[in-house]
Amino acid sequence: MDVLRYKHASSSQVKISGSTLTLSISPLTQYQIEQAELNARSHFEAHGCLPVGHEFNSEVGLQIIALASPLDADALRACLFGDELEYLYDQWILIQEQSTPDIGQLKEHLRKAVNNDPSITIDGLMAYQSEDAQAYYGKPMIDLTVGQLAYYLCLWSAYKEFHVPDESGKTKMVSKKWLNKKS
Amino acid sequence: MAEQKKLSIKDIRADQREVSLIKWPGTEKEIGLMLLRCGEIQEAHFAAVEWFQKKIQLMDGVNLAEFIREKERQEIFRMLLQPDSKRPQDRLFNSAEDVRRELDLDEVAYFQAEHQRLTEERLQRLGIQKIEAE
Numbered sequence: 001m002d003v004l005r006y007k008h009a010s011s012s013q014v015k016i017s018g019s020t021l022t023l024s025i026s027p028l029t030q031y032q033i034e035q036a037e038l039n040a041r042s043h044f045e046a047h048g049c050l051p052v053g054h055e056f057n058s059e060v061g062l063q064i065i066a067l068a069s070p071l072d073a074d075a076l077r078a079c080l081f082g083d084e085l086e087y088l089y090d091q092w093i094l095i096q097e098q099s100t101p102d103i104g105q106l107k108e109h110l111r112k113a114v115n116n117d118p119s120i121t122i123d124g125l126m127a128y129q130s131e132d133a134q135a136y137y138g139k140p141m142i143d144l145t146v147g148q149l150a151y152y153l154c155l156w157s158a159y160k161e162f163h164v165p166d167e168s169g170k171t172k173m174v175s176k177k178w179l180n181k182k183s
Numbered sequence: 184m185a186e187q188k189k190l191s192i193k194d195i196r197a198d199q200r201e202v203s204l205i206k207w208p209g210t211e212k213e214i215g216l217m218l219l220r221c222g223e224i225q226e227a228h229f230a231a232v233e234w235f236q237k238k239i240q241l242m243d244g245v246n247l248a249e250f251i252r253e254k255e256r257q258e259i260f261r262m263l264l265q266p267d268s269k270r271p272q273d274r275l276f277n278s279a280e281d282v283r284r285e286l287d288l289d290e291v292a293y294f295q296a297e298h299q300r301l302t303e304e305r306l307q308r309l310g311i312q313k314i315e316a317e
Contacts, residue, residue: 047229048236055228062221077222083306085221 001109003120006101006147011068014091016084023069025092027099031142036063039073058082061089068092099147106150110158115174124159127152202269203301208293214275215264216297218305223271227257230279252291256282259294 004010011026028036040059041051049056062080065088066073076085113120130136133152137144162172204213219227231254235246260282263275276282286294 047232049229049232055225058221059225074222077225078220080221081218081302081305082221082224083302 001105003101003106003109003113003151006099006106006151007123009099009145009148012091012095012098014088016080016088023071023088025065025068025088025095027096027145027147028064028068028092029143029145032067033064036060036067039063039066043073058085061085064092065089068095099145101147101150103150103154107154107158110151110154111161112179114155114158114162116179120155121159121163124155124163127156128159128164200269200271201301201305202264204266205297208290213266215266215268215273216294216301217262217264217269217271218298218301219258219262223261224258227261228254230257234279252288255291255295256286258298259286259291262298263294 009027011024013022014025015022037060040056040063043059043063044051044056062076062085063073065071065085066076069076069088071079080088110120110124114124115121127136133144133149134141136152137148162174165171200217202215202217205216206212207214231250234253234257235250257279260274260276260279261271264271265273265275276285
């Protein structure tokens with residue numbers, strides 16, 4: 001499991017047809033998704049149009065791609081055909097889904113990783129010592145993706161379980177058999 | 184997270200337009216048909232809404248079909264070009280009003296069908312390929 005994909009909200013490269021250009025598409029936060037719809041609404045209302053129907057839905061998709069990629073909305077409108085916009089939107093959906101982990105699997109993976117991967121152990125210590133997810137990532141909560149929040153919470157929990165002494169002053173022991181067992 | 188906006192439209196292909204020659208229905212005369220991009224289709228939609236609001240005011244169920252026809256006319260105004268040009272500004276019609284005056288419903292349907300046909304041909308010709316995730 002590539003947990004750093006969740007931590008960094010990694011982007012993917014998507015090629016636009018008929019062009020050598022590839023666009024870097026990133027997962028978005030809930031706040032950005034809402035912002036995309038607001039941008040589309042403002043754009044339609046500025047043209048005296050009701051924000052409804054197929055054209056409006058296309059504009060929402062375009063605004064999402066504008067926030068998820070290095071191109072702004074005007075450039076996307078000028079360069080994309082409708083089918084390309086649909087393709088990029090479908091790719092963004094996939095990238096967004098890939099950035100949202102299965103919590104059970106992530107938690108189990110990190111429970112082992114804090115015991116046998118030194119970089120994750122150090123990261124766990126940093127997460128545990130951070131006051132919250134904002135402090136850990138160094139940015140406001142609204143700028144964090146679901147995957148980033150899940151990574152922080154699962155890592156914090158895993159580190160505490162194995163590296164922080166309980167009330168009796170003991171830390172939890174782990175067996176090699178458990179560590180080597182595939183989850 | 185989204186990167187800083189760095190690319191401009193010139194980095195992509197703004198000046199490259201795909202124009203096909205088609206016959207004017209019932210004649211051997213050729214005209215250019217340009218596949219419309221998102222912005223042009225949206226521009227046609229906004230222009231249709233503006234015209235509709237001026238002329239008809241209400242957009243109810245009865246008028247919806249007329250609105251769709253107007254949007255199609257606005258798209259045709261933007262897609263038909265002089266036969267020797269690949270520049271979007273070299274339109275065959277001077278205005279959407281000319282399209283309304285000159286084209287009957289069959290011709291509107293014909294040009295829309297031609298745009299759809301060329302769009303499908305383009306889709307078959309160009310594969311859209313995803314590159315490995317970073």
